[in-house]
Amino acid sequence: MQAMIEPAATEGVKPPATTVGVIGWIRGNLCNSLFNSLLTLLILFALYLSIPPLIRWTLVNALWSSSGQECKAIDGACWSVVTQNLRFILFGFYPWDEQWRPVASIGILIGLLCYTRQRSHWNRRLAYLWTAGIGVMGVLMHGGVLGLSVVETTQWSGICLTLLLSLFGLTAAYPLGVLLALGRRSKMPAIKSISIVYIEMIRGVPLISLLFMSSVMFPLFLPEGITVNKILRAQVAIILFTAAYIAEVVRGGLQGIARGQYEAAESLGLDYYLTMRLIILPQALKIVIPPSVGILISAFKDTSLVVIIGLYDLMKTTQVTLANPEWMGFSTEAFIFIAILYFAGCFSLTNFSRDLERQLET
Amino acid sequence: MARLPETQRIPFWHDPSKRALIYQALALGLVFVLGYYLFAITQANLRRQSIATGFSFIEREAGFEIGEPLISYSSADTYARALLVGVLNTLKVSLTGMILTLILGTLVGIARLSSNWLLSRLAGAYIEVLQNIPVLLQLYFWYSVFHDSLPGPRQSLNPVPGFFLNNRGFYFPLPLAHPAYLRMGIALVVAGLLISTLHRWARRRQDQTGQIFPIWSVGSGLVIGLPALAWLLSGAPTDMDVPRLTGFNFEGGLSVSPEFAALLLGLVLYTSAFVAEVVRAGIQAISRGQTEAALSVGLKPSQVLTLIILPQALRVIIPPLTSQMLNLTKNSSLAVAIGYPDLVSVANTTINQTGQAIEGVAIIMVVYLWFSLGTSAFMNWYNKRMALVER
Numbered sequence A: 001m002q003a004m005i006e007p008a009a010t011e012g013v014k015p016p017a018t019t020v021g022v023i024g025w026i027r028g029n030l031c032n033s034l035f036n037s038l039l040t041l042l043i044l045f046a047l048y049l050s051i052p053p054l055i056r057w058t059l060v061n062a063l064w065s066s067s068g069q070e071c072k073a074i075d076g077a078c079w080s081v082v083t084q085n086l087r088f089i090l091f092g093f094y095p096w097d098e099q100w101r102p103v104a105s106i107g108i109l110i111g112l113l114c115y116t117r118q119r120s121h122w123n124r125r126l127a128y129l130w131t132a133g134i135g136v137m138g139v140l141m142h143g144g145v146l147g148l149s150v151v152e153t154t155q156w157s158g159i160c161l162t163l164l165l166s167l168f169g170l171t172a173a174y175p176l177g178v179l180l181a182l183g184r185r186s187k188m189p190a191i192k193s194i195s196i197v198y199i200e201m202i203r204g205v206p207l208i209s210l211l212f213m214s215s216v217m218f219p220l221f222l223p224e225g226i227t228v229n230k231i232l233r234a235q236v237a238i239i240l241f242t243a244a245y246i247a248e249v250v251r252g253g254l255q256g257i258a259r260g261q262y263e264a265a266e267s268l269g270l271d272y273y274l275t276m277r278l279i280i281l282p283q284a285l286k287i288v289i290p291p292s293v294g295i296l297i298s299a300f301k302d303t304s305l306v307v308i309i310g311l312y313d314l315m316k317t318t319q320v321t322l323a324n325p326e327w328m329g330f331s332t333e334a335f336i337f338i339a340i341l342y343f344a345g346c347f348s349l350t351n352f353s354r355d356l357e358r359q360l361e362t
Numbered sequence B: 001m002a003r004l005p006e007t008q009r010i011p012f013w014h015d016p017s018k019r020a021l022i023y024q025a026l027a028l029g030l031v032f033v034l035g036y037y038l039f040a041i042t043q044a045n046l047r048r049q050s051i052a053t054g055f056s057f058i059e060r061e062a063g064f065e066i067g068e069p070l071i072s073y074s075s076a077d078t079y080a081r082a083l084l085v086g087v088l089n090t091l092k093v094s095l096t097g098m099i100l101t102l103i104l105g106t107l108v109g110i111a112r113l114s115s116n117w118l119l120s121r122l123a124g125a126y127i128e129v130l131q132n133i134p135v136l137l138q139l140y141f142w143y144s145v146f147h148d149s150l151p152g153p154r155q156s157l158n159p160v161p162g163f164f165l166n167n168r169g170f171y172f173p174l175p176l177a178h179p180a181y182l183r184m185g186i187a188l189v190v191a192g193l194l195i196s197t198l199h200r201w202a203r204r205r206q207d208q209t210g211q212i213f214p215i216w217s218v219g220s221g222l223v224i225g226l227p228a229l230a231w232l233l234s235g236a237p238t239d240m241d242v243p244r245l246t247g248f249n250f251e252g253g254l255s256v257s258p259e260f261a262a263l264l265l266g267l268v269l270y271t272s273a274f275v276a277e278v279v280r281a282g283i284q285a286i287s288r289g290q291t292e293a294a295l296s297v298g299l300k301p302s303q304v305l306t307l308i309i310l311p312q313a314l315r316v317i318i319p320p321l322t323s324q325m326l327n328l329t330k331n332s333s334l335a336v337a338i339g340y341p342d343l344v345s346v347a348n349t350t351i352n353q354t355g356q357a358i359e360g361v362a363i364i365m366v367v368y369l370w371f372s373l374g375t376s377a378f379m380n381w382y383n384k385r386m387a388l389v390e391r
Helices: A021-029 A034-060 A068-073 A086-091 A100-117 A124-142 A159-184 A189-204 A207-221 A230-255 A259-267 A272-287 A289-309 A314-323 A331-361 B016-048 B079-112 B117-131 B135-149 B179-209 B215-233 B258-284 B288-296 B301-338 B343-354 B357-386
Strands: B164-166 B169-172 B244-246 B249-251 B254-256
Touching (some): A034 B117, A086 A159, A086 A314, A086 A331, A100 A159, A100 A331, A159 A189, A159 A230, A159 A272, A159 A314, A189 A230, A207 A230, A207 A289, A207 B016, A207 B301, A207 B357, A230 A272, A230 A289, A259 A272, A272 A289, A289 A314, A289 B135, A289 B301, A314 B135, A331 B117, A331 B135, B079 B117, B079 B258, B079 B301, B079 B343, B079 B357, B135 B258, B135 B301, B179 B215, B258 B301, B288 B301, B301 B343, B301 B357, B343 B357
Antiparallel strands (some): B164 B169, B169 B254, B244 B249
């Protein structure tokens, strides 16, 4: 058969220049209809109007390290507000000379996250690594051993507080969320209704009302003489809040497990506890890993709310900087800077969860 | 079945149904003990700090001013009225926000799927950037832009005659009161009624004869035409109430405070990014075969969208859309951070003045729970109406 095919007459003839290469791409993707061509022109015009002034403001006319006075004289961005106050914005009241410790801790955290990204690294060792890593971070941040001076949690501020509240919030909320999800699917009416009331009530109110509760109501709940510091109280509020959302995500995972799995477990003679621990939860929790990362992202963004009850997170340290008369009026630049920080964190986590989704599906 | 001998009967702790009873009793007992314990301690604490309890405070005079109330309010009014003003402000920003979010989100979601590379990339960047920045930060950002970067009233920006932008607010001209506008409103209602009757008639005719009535063009003609006719017949009034600079600020026209504008803009931009993703996912969930099949039976592209794609996509879209609308309502509570007098902000002031934290937080929670339940009830009803009718 092969021999019958003549040496192609088309061999050596190139495809028309209008369907391949740059021109072909432009024809296919930018100008494939009259409407699209007009749209492309309109967008290009809008970009032409907006991009050059933006570049002039952010880069050309900008000052990178100057005093606030010099900044007032120019009409560009004053990035000095960030560079001159960088350490305060990032670490707040953490003692100045000890700030290498949060830097090292965040380094460890990023390292751990990068290591976790590889699906092939998911085994028992990863759990040990995380436990060890969290222990080391805790020791580094708090001190008190190995000649490190003690830094009370009340002094942890800026990005440390943001990370502490969101990471610890998710970790502590997870077991509670799983219990609530199991409770919601339980056949026992009392347990089911307690879980439903809790989940729906928490999901129906804004986080800020829980934070208010933690800051103004919680002290009333404690016996006389016992006080709990404000950070821990906010942490409790965030945990209670996140748990309800985790419960709904886990419930979705539980619903995704086929009935046959329960029946098979039952026919093997496993009781409820063993069925859940050995058969159902390992499968259900695997399904819900990507949406759980989504909850971590929301928790990370939501911790910014603690600024409203006066905790010194990243947002509050920025506001304190901006309240300084020297740097007043440069809020746009400062907010853009922390927006970039938040974006970097959330965006990499988003991509992580998308990768996971793709890998776990196959 | 024969009764088992006494020795072989299952002990009650191995009987699943009895065990379930015990577990439930334990759980309920735990909740009650915890509740009672908290209640007792709180009572003791309140007595010791001599904080009043109960909701009698809402009858007392509030004594604080609220900017931009929707109903008449002064500092001599009661806390109850102050809280009502807060609730109305929350509703105002949530409802306006929802409508704008739905429009903007749908547009961006469709743009994300556009075959125009530039447009779809721009929409993608919009979605990624706005989703991944905390909404509170966006609120602060817009507030600082409106409050710090705009000039004072005397140097107001005046992009179009009659429109003024300054750091005290945005001012728009409003048509002067005239009976024509009431008549236009009535004409609009009449047009709506006509369209719904027409729609029913057209559907019946299509069922019987197969003829399609151009309901869209006739409907839009009615909606625009009837009010325009009413306006012309009442003498075509064109007088506008243009804002004027008097003393230190503008008077007349419609004014929007920078707080409200920042809150609305922040909420709409943030939530619309999520809505866009929901819309995109919903449209992509409809397989290409549906479009091809519809085209092959001879439907026009516009009919493919309205008759085939949208009804199916809406079914996928509505549940996640509900939760986004609820998120918007809940996030409107962040108004307290930029000083827009919403419910949380008013309740916060109330708590600070009366010291009755429990009642204040309870009011916030109950109102938001009602909003949430109301929105989900409505969306569930709508969802049921749209749901697939299995034959």
